[in-house]
Amino acid sequence: MEANVLVFDVGSTYTKLCAFLMQQDDLILCGRSQALTTIDNIENGVRAAKQILIDRGVAISPDVKVFSTSSAAGGLRMVALGYMPRVTAKAAKEVAMSAGARVLEVISQEDPPEYRLQVLREIQPDIILLAGGTDGGDQDSVLTNAKIIVQTQIKAVVILAANKEVQPTASEILTAGGIATIRVPNVMPTIHELKVKPAREAIHEQFIKQITRAKGLNKLLALVSNGKVTPTPGAVLLGAELLAKGTFRQEGVGDVLVVDIGGATTDIHSVLPELENLSIEERGLVINNEKQPSYRTVEGNLGLRVSATGIVETVGPLGVLAKIGKAEEELAEEVTEYAAFLEKNPGHIARTERDRDFDIALAASAIEVALKRHAGYLSQEFNPVLGITPGTPIGRDLRRVRYVIAVGGIFTHLDPGTRRFILEQAFKNPGISLLPTEPEFIIDEQYALYAVGALSQHYADRALRFAKRYFGLREG
Numbered sequence: 001m002e003a004n005v006l007v008f009d010v011g012s013t014y015t016k017l018c019a020f021l022m023q024q025d026d027l028i029l030c031g032r033s034q035a036l037t038t039i040d041n042i043e044n045g046v047r048a049a050k051q052i053l054i055d056r057g058v059a060i061s062p063d064v065k066v067f068s069t070s071s072a073a074g075g076l077r078m079v080a081l082g083y084m085p086r087v088t089a090k091a092a093k094e095v096a097m098s099a100g101a102r103v104l105e106v107i108s109q110e111d112p113p114e115y116r117l118q119v120l121r122e123i124q125p126d127i128i129l130l131a132g133g134t135d136g137g138d139q140d141s142v143l144t145n146a147k148i149i150v151q152t153q154i155k156a157v158v159i160l161a162a163n164k165e166v167q168p169t170a171s172e173i174l175t176a177g178g179i180a181t182i183r184v185p186n187v188m189p190t191i192h193e194l195k196v197k198p199a200r201e202a203i204h205e206q207f208i209k210q211i212t213r214a215k216g217l218n219k220l221l222a223l224v225s226n227g228k229v230t231p232t233p234g235a236v237l238l239g240a241e242l243l244a245k246g247t248f249r250q251e252g253v254g255d256v257l258v259v260d261i262g263g264a265t266t267d268i269h270s271v272l273p274e275l276e277n278l279s280i281e282e283r284g285l286v287i288n289n290e291k292q293p294s295y296r297t298v299e300g301n302l303g304l305r306v307s308a309t310g311i312v313e314t315v316g317p318l319g320v321l322a323k324i325g326k327a328e329e330e331l332a333e334e335v336t337e338y339a340a341f342l343e344k345n346p347g348h349i350a351r352t353e354r355d356r357d358f359d360i361a362l363a364a365s366a367i368e369v370a371l372k373r374h375a376g377y378l379s380q381e382f383n384p385v386l387g388i389t390p391g392t393p394i395g396r397d398l399r400r401v402r403y404v405i406a407v408g409g410i411f412t413h414l415d416p417g418t419r420r421f422i423l424e425q426a427f428k429n430p431g432i433s434l435l436p437t438e439p440e441f442i443i444d445e446q447y448a449l450y451a452v453g454a455l456s457q458h459y460a461d462r463a464l465r466f467a468k469r470y471f472g473l474r475e476g
Helices: 042-055 085-097 113-123 140-152 167-176 197-211 217-223 232-245 273-277 308-315 317-322 329-344 353-374 409-413 416-427 449-456 460-471
Strands: 002-010 014-022 027-036 059-070 077-081 102-107 127-130 157-160 181-183 229-231 256-261 266-271 294-299 403-407 440-443
Touching: 002 027, 002 042, 002 449, 014 042, 014 449, 027 042, 027 460, 042 059, 042 217, 059 217, 059 232, 059 449, 077 085, 077 113, 077 140, 085 102, 085 127, 085 197, 102 113, 113 140, 127 140, 127 197, 140 167, 157 167, 157 197, 167 181, 181 197, 197 229, 197 232, 229 232, 232 256, 232 266, 232 294, 232 403, 232 449, 232 460, 256 353, 266 353, 294 353, 308 317, 308 329, 308 353, 317 329, 317 353, 329 353, 353 416, 403 416, 409 416, 416 440, 449 460
Parallel strands: 002 059, 059 229, 077 102, 077 127, 127 157, 157 181, 256 403, 403 440
Antiparallel strands: 002 014, 014 027, 256 266, 266 294
16 A cells, blocks of 8 residues: 655654545545654654655555654743733633643733843743733733833733734834734733634744754654644644544544653643533633633643653642552552653653553553642532532533544553553543543554644645544534
8 A cells, every 4th residue: 555645743852654545535644653763963853764664565656645643852942921810821721722832920910010121031931822802801911011112122922812912012012122023813802702723833833943952853844745844732622622522524533632641741631512602601701711712731740751750749648649549558659750751751661560550550640640630629618609509510511522532652462451450540530521431442543643634724624524434423
């Protein structure tokens, strides 16, 4: 079988490759491979992954189309400036989490101007999200912050996503001060609505420009057919959105939850298409809910290697061991030492039964914590002001989610029984969290969801048809 589409994922450790045969109305997975990422020259790792695929008998068409995602350059450093702290924080979080950026600071009008100046100079962010004011609302904070940004003389790119009425003036101030500025629609046009997609796409564009500055990554851009490299977390979210929502020609499968656990983070993506149909009254204030159709959270201290100690610190060693039924004091020190060892040796592969057990326990613990932080909960208190009584659902309600897709190296390499055991342990005790009540677990065995997301931007119908077949999903 001759592959005519290649989709790479250049990570910090491994470069993965999925090869497809693209037909008139479908995609067929021909094979996959991976090779060590060569940070000094990304092209070497890409070439090695391609050669491994060829050695496995996959022929590659002379006119092959090449696409790529990447997390090798790390997430973009982002600072958000806005008017009200809770509103700005909410908007910044939603934009950044869906685009793969890291929000290092949220600054509001409540912070003194000299403090804002100091923070920007100290952090030296790659991107500044300048928000503030609903359309027709506050303008003063945006203009003040634009002047402060100019004062810093930093090299960050400003994504201007504020009140549309003040954007022309703010853009003039920034441009005159030598600050690169990208205008996008207001990230919060009303108090009931978040509009993250335009800002997300702007961050994706900045990601591409940043990785071209990393050694060898400019060659990756030269290899791809569309001149674009998508941040890996963004590609996974795009894949989940395609599956859940579908296309103009095909229906999606409905609510989808993606668990993506890696060496450094545990990411949770949920796409609930029906939330697009909520009225303003049903949606409520943006700052009080998680009722966006697409939502992503990242737990940066919960990873199976470089963030392993974060899992033990969060859950406790006995809590980790309880996931495998071995909550014994004599093992507590061992699992703590193992997590510390993993942080210093992120390339470690578990070969003994003890190490495999600890990896399983750490994975189940990380996923459970990440899920409960992502999901909403049942109120335990009475609040007459907000009209909340005990048992009222607060936040993101995932109880009706049907499909749970598990992504990550640990799910690629373990046997089916162990994969399911990890997920069952993570979902076993929801407590007051609004987790799926009857989840159907699906494993991304070939690590192909990122490729689905990357291809969704060009071949949506074919990518969706492949994804439904690959995951064995039924339309919602």
